[in-house]
Amino acid sequence: MYLDTDLQNTTWTTEEAANAAGVTRDVIYQWRARGKIAPVNRRGWPRYRALDILRVEQATRQRAGRTHAAV
Template sequence: MVTLDGDLSRTTWTTPQAAEAAGVTPDVIYQWKRRGKLVPVNRKGWPRYRAMDVLQVEASTRQRAGRTHVTA
């Protein structure tokens, strides 16, 4: 379970954690990475993304699509 507590500008998430927090599948996180919307903060190993970046991309994508809330 991903928590949204603490300093989100310093918190990093793995791809599955980022997907859970954004309410999308890991494939969407990979697409955002390929399209340059998300940039991993590490250069080696499994990619990790800054929590604030993930949430900003998710909000931007939702706004562009005309959705105002996340559906479950």
């Protein structure tokens, strides 16, 4: 996935968010349940702001002491 777009206005499906963060869809669901992310739409399948996903992924990686970033 290329990150050459405006991450503030780009939204991803659960699958796209999981792929971008290098996690499974279940992790995206857990982040949502824990209040770390929220969908930006009110109808249909949830879509998440790309910037929010990448921020949560980075914070999670730092807390875990991992040095590699999501691909």
